[in-house]
Amino acid sequence: MFRKRLASWLLVMVMAVLSACSAEATNSSENSLVIYSGRSESLVAPIIEEFSLATGISVEVRYGSTSEIAATLLEEGANSPADIFFAQDPGGLGAVANEGLLVALPDEILSMVDERFVSPQNLWVGVSGRARVVAYNTDTLNPSDLPTDMWGFTEPEWRGRIGLPPTNGSFQTMVTAMRQLWGEELTRDWLLGIMANEPVFYEKNTPTVAAVAAGEVEVGFVNHYYLHRFLTEEGENFSARNFYLSSSGPGSLVMVAGAGRLATSENEANALAFLEFLLSNQAQQYFAVETFEYPLREGISLASDLTPLFDIDIPSISLGQLSDIRATVALLQEVGMLP
Numbered sequence: 001m002f003r004k005r006l007a008s009w010l011l012v013m014v015m016a017v018l019s020a021c022s023a024e025a026t027n028s029s030e031n032s033l034v035i036y037s038g039r040s041e042s043l044v045a046p047i048i049e050e051f052s053l054a055t056g057i058s059v060e061v062r063y064g065s066t067s068e069i070a071a072t073l074l075e076e077g078a079n080s081p082a083d084i085f086f087a088q089d090p091g092g093l094g095a096v097a098n099e100g101l102l103v104a105l106p107d108e109i110l111s112m113v114d115e116r117f118v119s120p121q122n123l124w125v126g127v128s129g130r131a132r133v134v135a136y137n138t139d140t141l142n143p144s145d146l147p148t149d150m151w152g153f154t155e156p157e158w159r160g161r162i163g164l165p166p167t168n169g170s171f172q173t174m175v176t177a178m179r180q181l182w183g184e185e186l187t188r189d190w191l192l193g194i195m196a197n198e199p200v201f202y203e204k205n206t207p208t209v210a211a212v213a214a215g216e217v218e219v220g221f222v223n224h225y226y227l228h229r230f231l232t233e234e235g236e237n238f239s240a241r242n243f244y245l246s247s248s249g250p251g252s253l254v255m256v257a258g259a260g261r262l263a264t265s266e267n268e269a270n271a272l273a274f275l276e277f278l279l280s281n282q283a284q285q286y287f288a289v290e291t292f293e294y295p296l297r298e299g300i301s302l303a304s305d306l307t308p309l310f311d312i313d314i315p316s317i318s319l320g321q322l323s324d325i326r327a328t329v330a331l332l333q334e335v336g337m338l339p
Contacts (some may be wrong), residue, residue, distance in 0.1 A: 003302070005261075006127055010313075013135070013319070014256065015038050015097050017157070017245065026234070030267075030270075031056060031057050031058055031270075032057065032058045032059075032061075032267060032270070033057050033058070033059045033060070033083050033267055033270040033274060034058060034060045034061075034062075034081050034082050034084070035048065035061045035062070035082070035083065035084045035086055035268075035272065035274070036061075036062050036064075036069045036072065036073060036080075036082040036084065036085050036086070036193055037061050037062065037063050037064075037069065037070040037086045038064065038065060038066025038067075038068070038070070038085070038087040038088045038089075038092055038169075038306070039063075039086055039087070039088050039257055040063065041061075041063045044086065044257075045061070045290050046265055046286070046290070047129050047278070047286050047287075048061060048115070050282070050283075050286075051274055051277045051283075054277070054332075055270075055273060055277075057270050057273070057274075059274075060169075061251055062082070065169065065217045066087045066088040066089055066091070066092035066169050067090075067092060067169055067325070069087070069092065070085075070087070070096050072114075073085060073101055074095070074096065074099055075097050077099075077101070078191070078264050078272050079097065079264075080101075080262060080264055081101070081259065082139075082262050082265070082266075083265040083267045083270065083274075084259055084262070084271050084274055084275070085101075085114050085124075085260050085262060086127075086255065086258075086259045086261070087124075087249070087259065087260075088169055088170070088172055088257050089169050089173045089255050089256075089322070090122070090124075090173065090255060090258065090319040090320070090322045090323065091169065091172065091173045091176060091323055091324075091325040092169065092310050092325070093119065093123075093124045093258050093260055093323070094320065094322060094323020094325075095323055095325060095326075096117075096260070097119065097121065097123040097124065097227050097260065097323070098323060100252060100263065100265045101262060101263055101264075102123040102124060102260040102261065102262065102263060103123070103124070103260075103261050103262070103263040103265075104121070104122045104123055105122055105124070105125055105260065105261065105272075105275065106272065106296040109125055109275050109276060109279070110122055110125055110274065112125070112276075112279040112297060113125060113126055113279065113296040113297060114293075114296065116318075116319070117129070117256050117258075119258075119260070119317065119319070119320060120318060120320035121320070123256045123260050124259060124260035125188065125258055125259065125260070125275060125279070126256030126257070126258045126296050126319070127151070127256065127257050127259055127278045127279065127283075127296065128256065128257050128258050128287040128291070128293035128294060128295060128296060129255070129256050129257075129294030129295075129296055130170065130172050130223045130224065130225060130256070130257065130293055130294070131223065131224040131244070131253070131254045131255075131294065131307075131308060131309075131312055132170070132221070132222075132223060132224075132244070132250070132251055132252060132253045132255070133222060133223070133224045133227075133242040133243060133245075133251070133295070134146060134219050134220070134221060134222075134243040134245065134251070135208070135209050135212045135219065135220040135222050135226075135227055135240050135241070135242055135243070136218060136220075136240065136241060136242075136243050137212050137213065137215055137217075137218045137219070137239055137240060138220050138239050138240060138241055139215065139239050140218050140293045141218055142214070143243055144181065145221070146243050148243075148245060148246050148329070149245055149246075149247035149251060150178075150190065150245065150247075150249060150250065150251040151187060151190065151263055153192075153193075153194060153197070153219070154190060154193025154194060154196070154197065154262070156196075156197070156259070157225075157319075158197050158219070159196075159197040159198055160197070160198050160200075161197075161217055161218040161219060162194065162197055162199040162200070162217060162218075162219055162220070162221070163193075163199060163200045163202055163208045163211050163212060163217035163219070163220040163221075164199055164200075164201065164208065164218065164220060164221040164222075164331055165201070165202045165203060165204050165205055165207075165208050165221075165256065166201055166337040166338055167203065167338065168203075168204055168205060169325075170205070170220060170222075170223050170255060172325055172329065172332070173253070173255055173322050173328075174221070174250050174251070174253055174255075175191070175250075175324070175328045175331070175332065176252045176321075176322045176323075176325060176327075176328045177250040177315065177317055177322060178190060178250045178320075179324070179328060180317055180321045180322070181249065181250055181302075181315060181317060182250075183229045184331070188331060188334070188335065189243055191331065191335040191337065193337055195335055195336055195337065197245060199217075199276060200216065200217050201337075202220075205220075205222040205223055205226045208220040208221075208222050208226075209222055209226045209227055209230060209240055209283075210230070210331050212239075212240045213230065213238055213239045213240040214239075215239070222308075223255075224242050224244075224307075225291060225292040225293055227240055227241065227242050228292035228303065228305070228306065229292065231305070233316075242307075243264065244307060244312055244313070245313070247313065247315040248314070248315050248316070249315055250315060250317075252312055252314055253314070253315060253317070254294070254309065254312060254314050255319070255322070256296065257277055257293070258317060259274075259278060270296060279297055281297070281299075281300065284296070284297045284300045285300055285301065288300050288301060288302050288303060288306075289301075289303055292306060294306075294309045
């Protein structure tokens, strides 16, 4: 009798432990989120941490370049553990969306920003904006010395004076915009014209801006916010400034960093909560003040020295047209900008 009661008691205890473990695992899953980030850790880790602290959701982040993360998602396919793809540019988002790996977002999230900054298929939403500019050396140049469009830099007078990062995703997105606005042949002609002027190649935007200020080159094709970081760290004597082209061409492109939810995500509520948080006043103000990007929500104060978004002569192009990065890379290889 005693043995039977003991066996029954042990069975109850085992079932209780198993039930507790199951509940713990379920609770852990319900309070977790996996983000694949094509945005650098130094830029977005603080705001992701704020989300985790505010919600109690445990967040795991995998960092890499947007192109690397997009390639990983394409390789993992339906087996990816990711809930969110947080990308630096529309090209990476488009590449993943075109393979059916993102799911449509609800209107209450999409409507938080202007429709220009939303995927045409509602598969991702813009979070912050980055404008293309020409950084120039203030010791040797004035704004009046600079062309008003990108074609001006193909003139022989700019030989040896141009710096650019051909492997950078934002530069490649700008060239993708050229292909959409100008066509393949004119874009090839522009690239060959720049190559004829013997540009200096840099790995990223940051060393390009540093090279402009140091006088290694006199102009650089970069995103706007890198200069503002240097000004914050080194002061107003930093010998570079941004020039916004006035021709409404691809050199004035405003790109967005954006995010979408993976179709295979099992944490829909947490994923949508994260997207809503990125578009909250708190997060939008963070992007404006801490990373010097453009907030996409209305009513957010900009850094005092940042040109207002709607003062930029933005070209008329859908961000959904910027997904064909592979053809852009092939063209850059053809003209010798990439190996």
